[in-house]
Amino acid sequence: MLTVHHLGKSQSERIVWLCEELEIPYRLLHYSRDPVTRLAPADYRALHPIGTAPIITDGALILPESGAIIEYVIARYGGGRLKVSPESIDFPSYLFWFHFANASLLPNLTATVRAAVRKHDNAVDVRPSRVDRAMSLVEARLAETRYFAGELFSAADIMMFFPLTTLRHFRPMELTGFPNIRGYLKHVGERPAYLQAMRKSDPHMPLMLA
Ligand SMILES: N[C@@H](CCC(=O)N[C@@H](CS)C(=O)NCC(=O)O)C(=O)O
Known part of the structure; x- marks a missing residue:
């Protein structure tokens, strides 16, 4: 199963949101930032040499980088939803x-x-x-x-x-x-999927919507 490794207050919220929008099954693992440096903790950095959030794992695959992950999830699990087709004017x-x-x-x-x-x-x-x-x-x-x-x-x-x-x-x-x-x-x-994603990923974080 797809696992989203979520670092608190980070770009990995995008991947949780994407999974909620696509309504696909996924496992969510939480990691807290180092309280002093605000960087990813050692167990997050151990996932991949780049060590930055987001990272997903899917079977043997370990994939970092927001854009790459979004492309991967949409193509593999989303049936191409939430992309715009090359034929579209958009x-x-x-x-x-x-x-x-x-x-x-x-x-x-x-x-x-x-x-x-x-x-x-x-x-x-x-x-x-x-x-x-x-x-x-x-x-x-x-x-x-x-x-x-x-x-x-x-x-x-x-x-x-x-x-x-x-x-x-x-x-x-x-x-x-x-x-x-x-x-x-x-x-x-x-959007319900955004609110659900934020409840799951950073339940105590005030949303910066204004
Ligand atoms: N271009 C990368 C940027 C990743 C990035 O800088 N993530 C930040 C979180 S927003 C991070 O991991 N910070 C903690 C650290 O560098 O240890 C992506 O989109 O995945």
Whole structure:
């Protein structure tokens, strides 16, 4: 059976949510972050050399990386549901937002927390403007469509939700200037599968839906 190894308050909430949306059987194992470093504990890191959440196991398979896991679960157990087909006009948007979540949005948001700013006479720190541009893009997209890929909920929403919600426990971000994002978080956050996933994965964590 598919096992989701969930690290508390982490991107592995996506995989629990995906399983709930697809209504597929899965086993959920919980791991707590190290209270001092906030990193994954030793037994989580022992699962795979990369040691970051999410990780799933499925028989002999041990698979990390949110996007890879989502693709795998949808293909193997979801009958292709929650993807957008290549024939659809929404296919490029689906691909863009699915990948934008972890390739651009999340790294830009966390870079402002992690990295020391390197000061050179001829170098400017582009990170704040990158965050602004990324957030403006997200806000503009949600003025056009109900979901990231288009009018239908898809795995692109599951990818995009974490940087806009749970990540804000680590990287506070004010959303008052983003009415479309706030509206989106409110209506997607009411999905029964999301609420069920969050109850199962992080029952004591306040949901960052506003
Ligand atoms: N691109 C990776 C990022 C994984 C990642 O950085 N996960 C964080 C949790 S949100 C983590 O494992 N942090 C604990 C650690 O690095 O020990 C993915 O999407 O799976």
